[in-house]
Amino acid sequence: MSAASSPTRTARAAGPSPTKAGERGPRTVPVVWLLASLAVALLLSLTAAVSWGSSGVPFGEVWSTVLHRVTGGQPRPGTQDLIVWQLRVPRALLAALVGAGLGIVGTAVQALVRNPLADPYLLGISNGASLGAVAAIVLGTTTGGLFGVGVSGAAFLGALLSFGLVWAVARRGGGFSPLKLVLAGVAIGQFLSGFTSYLVLRVGDEQQTQGVLFWLMGSLGGAQWSTLVLPAGAVLLGLVALQARARGLNALLLGDETAAGLGVDVVALRRELFVVTSVLTGVLVSVSGAIGFVGLMVPHLCRLVIGGDHRRLLPVSALTGAVLLVVVDIVCRTALPSMELPVGVVTAFVGAPVLLFLLDRRLERG
């Protein structure tokens, strides 16, 4: 072997080039402060969500009512307990849970299929859930509530059906590759949506149409204390399961071969991620309908602030999604005096411009 130029010299020869716009790394905020600020924002937005509405309740009374009930006090007489504790607190908490869940599922699915434009509904799970829910609403009156599982139960069964079909297609050929997952998810999702559309056409009366539409656009109106347990458990377990795989998610961003070289069992990881994100999506959609844009927008916004490392991105996405959806639901309930807006309508109004902004930023970078 002959000597080429010495490595130390070549290494030094390449000095830093001038910094252009967009080259700087995104992470400028310490994650602890960001999480603390988001937690405060969440408490504030939850308080506001309970306080504001058709009949206002001062912040102080919100907390005194909540603390009274949390410490085991009997319901006080009057409508305030009903409004605060029975109606608005569960609804605000459901908004927070669904927002947090959509935030982390969106983050994970984007890494799973290595595509920043992916969202929780890309893999077809929500289409199955919608079919289940719509079937329950439309056929429910004739078949005894569709086997007595209710709209949410039927939605979850639909999600499972969809999950099973996508699984069967995407696993072939030692797979779960991003392309297979996306193709299987989109194809099966569209297939199931066909049935949903057919059922919607068959809807008899106007009230049913309302119910179907509201469900398809997403709604937090059905929140009760009893319906919070499942999403709360799912979001918590989902966050832990994903956080445990944060390094694997990071490795997937660089590519399957790189991940394999880093000692990640890529096929097993994809399979686990697909299960976790599907179950979580199924639960979320079955309690609130398919609320759009949150799972797409939140990971992007969070990456801008905190960077792409999933160890930080997942908890930040959870809290950001929670705050976002609580605030959106306040808007839905208070924007129009005569009616409540479907939550999906408002997330679309907020989400589309944000998405265009992000697209613009991406194009600028070339």
Added chain:
Amino acid sequence: MRIEVDGLRVAYDGRTVVAGVNLLAAPGEITGLIGPNGSGKSSVLRTVYRHLRPAAGRVLLDGTDLAALAPARAARHVAALPQERGGDFELTVREVVAMGRTPYKRAFAGEDEKDRRIVADALERVGMTRYGGRRFSALSGGERQRVLLARTLAQDPDVLVLDEPTNHLDVRHQVELLALLRAQHRTTLVSLHDLNAAASVCDRLHVLHAGEVVASGTPLEVLTPHLLAEVFGVRAAVIEHPLTGDPLIAFDHTATAAETPS
């Protein structure tokens, strides 16, 4: 540590792309894989860094079957720089390099002082210390390859496996990257398209053709006009490089070997 590929067969969907390859990467040496497109270089390397499973045969690390090790355990010994471009996900250069610590970390474990030192050292070795806070996807091709090399160094491996690391780089960045590679003094298995680069940087070469090793030896032994005509289908003279003394292949760009009566 040494890597031994023993009777390796690789197949995609039943189609054999590597048919019984034996080769050796000796400790501390740079071993090159050369061969025309589709000769099976990448497939051999992919089984070494465990992206592909062998259909038959083994990859041995100092005599231990790599397939018998847990993935993370194997990744502490063998680090890979594959040919792939990840997505744009707002990762910084330091975050990319820190991924090299993945096989050493349990779930939920954060980075400790040792990880930070290793990452800083890896960046230093490739001369990218001042780029730590930059966005990875905003780097040029040459900078990016150096960062990815730093990631493999942060993995603190015994063996480096690189699949055409100089692809798409201009000449100067090719020279820089290969010099960096040599400076690591690790067991290295690298595929290269540029035969002259392979001739000057590799201690030994294995020539792959249609999924089989057809020649092995030092660059001088392997790179003969006859082999270049047989395997690569080109007419070339092999002379001594006037500056370095390495074998230098002077291609005849006007005619393939088939067009030339011999």
